[in-house]
Amino acid sequence: MKAVIFDMDGVIVDSEAFHIKIKMQTLQEYGIEAQAKDCVPYAGRSSKAFFTDFVKKSKKNIAIEEIVARKHTLTTEYIQSGKEIKPVAGAIELIKELYAHKIPLALASSSVRTNIETFLKKFGVYECFSVVLSGAELPESKPNPAIYLQAAEKLGFKPEDCAVIEDAHAGVVAAKRAGNYCIAFNNPFYENCMADLSAADMMVDSLLELSAEQIKQL
Incomplete structure (x- = not known):
């Protein structure tokens, strides 16, 4: 090669564990319940792909750009919190x-x-x-x-x-x-x-x- x-x-x-934790937290903020096992199949895919599917299944009127931005904000806060990664x-x-x-x-x-x-x-x-x-x-x-x-x-x-x-x-x-x-x-x-x-x-x-x-x- x-x-x-x-x-x-x-x-x-x-980072996989904390990404799943943050995805679940984001979904819960928007009233969508999810378990860790529901998030695993989306490993390696973008947040947009992940939230598009979950919002569609929930049938809620949520802007994908908004929920993706919220996830990124929570991720940034986690990284800046000083927690060891x-x-x-x-x-x-x-x-x-x-x-x-x-x-x-x-x-x-x-x-x-x-x-x-x-x-x-x-x-x-x-x-x-x-x-x-x-x-x-x-x-x-x-x-x-x-x-x-x-x-x-x-x-x-x-x-x-x-x-x-x-x-x-x-x-x-x-x-x-x-x-x-x-x-x-x-x-x-x-x-x-x-x-x-x-x-x-x-x-x-x-x-x-x-x-x-x-x-x-x-």
Whole structure:
């Protein structure tokens, strides 16, 4: 592989649990009840996609832009509250190793750009990425392949020359539809949810299993 494209939530940032908590809090503020298990299938997808489906099912007259904005406000408040948010084990080390080996890196996340930049800067890897894309700025989120096609184009490589690291079903599907080589991180957060990562070309239980040399030889 000539380049690597990272997802963020669940791959770089150990954030899936608090994202679900905030989504549920947002829904409750608008009078929509939901359980954590209802949110899990939307991992890797945009907030717009998530809230569009839940508002539609509730049959409530709620503007999608409004409820999405409220979720982003609550997320920002959570991040700024000082509560500890950790990187996924091995993620930062892998990013820095790939960067040291001069392997071009892109970030392709469904999160809003402000959150992406906040986390990458917090963990000291923002400068490692030559391309940073937010799916929230695209018409459709994963599993639509647009974000991965755009990432490869901006990196200057064919999709098949780029390895994508993903942890969610929607992300794996998006990567394969784009023509990327996909490495699936079997995130323990989804252990009881049976996330379907079977479409990936390779699966690891920890990012500590990966190295720059190994990825170059794929």
